[in-house]
Amino acid sequence: MNRLRRGLIDLRPLGASPDFRRLWAGGLVSGLAMQMSVVAVLYQVWEMTRSPVWVGTIGLVQAVPMIVLGLVGGAVADALDRRAVVVRTTALQSLVALALALQAVLDVGSLALVLGLVALQSGAGALGAPARRTFVSRLLPPRLLAAGIALHMIGFQAAMMVGPALGGLAIGALGVGACYALNAVGFLVSLWAVHRLPPMPPGFSATREGERRSPRLRLRPVLSSLVEGVRTTVRRPVLRGSFLTDLAATLLAFPVALFPMVNELRFGGDPTTLGLFLSALAVGGLLAGVWSGSVTRAARLGWIQLLAASVWGLALAGFGLAGPLWLALAMLALAGAADTTSVTTRAAMVQLDTDDRVLGRVASVEHVIAVAGPDLGNFRAGVVAGWTSPAVAATSGGVLCVLAVLVVALSHPQVARFRVGDEHRDARAG
Structure with missing residues (x-):
């Protein structure tokens, strides 16, 4: 029985850190909403174009800002308070989700607008992703670190399984705009969880007097x-x-x-x-x-x-x-x-x-x-x-x-x- 329990997912991180528990729950909610939004984007672009090429373009407009701003986000995460970076980028993602909802409700019918908003949301997420990846190591001791990452992974997999199905149901019952609106709400839940975290400046360096300098953007090129x-x-x-x-x-x-x-x-x-x-x-x-x-x-x-x-x-x-x-x-x-x-x-x-x-x-x-x-x-x-x-x-x-x-x-x-x-x-x- 002990061996069986040892094989099951380690839930100790949820009890060891209330901050981690909130972060994990917020990520689960926002992940579900994000997967619903993925279905909404695919559905809307297909309905607008009936072209698999344009549907495939969604991946391209997401990948480019992810790669470029993901690298920039690493430098930002090592120069500014990481919690503040994620708060701002998550807030921007929520605003973009709201803009997607509005264009759907108003039936604007602009493919360029949809793809542009998707690229902006992807870029905002990529800019904050490196800072977000450092949270677990700050909130948990090394012996629970792998278990905390596993909990995030199981949340991601659960969102991938359930989110698209919920998205399809929401589109059928309430329309595409509802999926985008729910995505905005999901980002707000994640924003609340991150906002409750303690400040997370990058590695401090001590001054000659033994005081610690506050993190700030360095003058050297990014x-x-x-x-x-x-x-x-x-x-x-x-x-x-x-x-x-x-x-x-x-x-x-x-x-x-x-x-x-x-x-x-x-x-x-x-x-x-x-x-x-x-x-x-x-x-x-x-x-x-x-x-x-x-x-x-x-x-x-x-x-x-x-x-x-x-x-x-x-x-x-x-x-x-x-x-x-x-x-x-x-x-x-x-x-x-x-x-x-x-x-x-x-x-x-x-x-x-x-x-x-x-x-x-x-x-x-x-x-x-x-x-x-x-x-x-x-x-x-x-x-x-x-x-x-x-x-x-x-x-x-x-x-x-x-x-x-x-x-x-x-x-x-x-x-x-x-x-x-x-x-x-x-x-x-x-």
């Missing part, structure tokens, strides 16, 4: 500040190896672009089946979150990430070869579970192995990798499938992922040897 964050990532073997492991998984084996082709060729193009593919990944991720206790309590997080990334590749290779629908869904669920485990361990190692002085900038590198990797991986999968077949694209990608992870493990032994211990309690104090 570009120089960003370079320091990238240099830190490259120089630290644990960070470099962990990020390379993530890129091996996403660049070489990300499968979502293959789903429509696999569905058409093997399962008759039934849209219900296509939805099951997406849900299977989320179900696997959610189950991994529920049973994440053994992972988050473990000391050897690096070894677990390498193993999880390998399982991700093997599962997607299996998806490429699977004949029956049940086997294809099982492989995707296994891949989703491995992905959640890999992301949880990577995020914990980033927090533990990074000096707080540059944590925001390193978090911005992590954010860009998390955003760009899947998009580029989908592009690779689509190109390979066009040249060969979706089965070859999925299987070859999975095998290449496993081989790449093996190369990372051999060239970066520090990742496998990484252990959570007392040395990390003050590792980020500067």
Whole structure:
């Protein structure tokens, strides 16, 4: 029984920190509302254009500001109070959601306006994302850090499972504008939770008199500040190896672009089946979150990430070869579970192995990798499938992922040897 309880998700962070508890609940509410808004944007753009090209453009207008402002956000997070940064960017996201609701209710009918507002909302979120990523390490002790990240992951997976369905119901009953309005409310809930947090200045530096200086924007160029964050990532073997492991998984084996082709060729193009593919990944991720206790309590997080990334590749290779629908869904669920485990361990190692002085900038590198990797991986999968077949694209990608992870493990032994211990309690104090 004790072993069973130990395997379940570790809920201690919710009891250890009221601030973390509010932050997690606010993130869950805003995540659900955001997933509803995703459906609303897809639906509205399709209704306006009836063009899959314009629907695909939504991803582009989101990705560009995410990458650019995500990097800038790292420098901002290491120069200003991080809570204040997130408060302001979340408030802007709420205002943009309200503007989306108004244009829908007024039936403005401007595609440029919708895409522009989506880009603005994406940029605001990206600007605050690096600062937000540092909150968990400030609110929880190192021994509960991985468990706190796992709780955020399970909230994200739950929002992905439930949010789109709620969005579809809301559009059918109340219209697109209602989804956008609910998104604005969700951001306000998140804003309240962040506003209740204590001030979170970046790593202080002591003056000659022993006093601490308040954080402020430095005079040196932002570009120089960003370079320091990238240099830190490259120089630290644990960070470099962990990020390379993530890129091996996403660049070489990300499968979502293959789903429509696999569905058409093997399962008759039934849209219900296509939805099951997406849900299977989320179900696997959610189950991994529920049973994440053994992972988050473990000391050897690096070894677990390498193993999880390998399982991700093997599962997607299996998806490429699977004949029956049940086997294809099982492989995707296994891949989703491995992905959640890999992301949880990577995020914990980033927090533990990074000096707080540059944590925001390193978090911005992590954010860009998390955003760009899947998009580029989908592009690779689509190109390979066009040249060969979706089965070859999925299987070859999975095998290449496993081989790449093996190369990372051999060239970066520090990742496998990484252990959570007392040395990390003050590792980020500067």
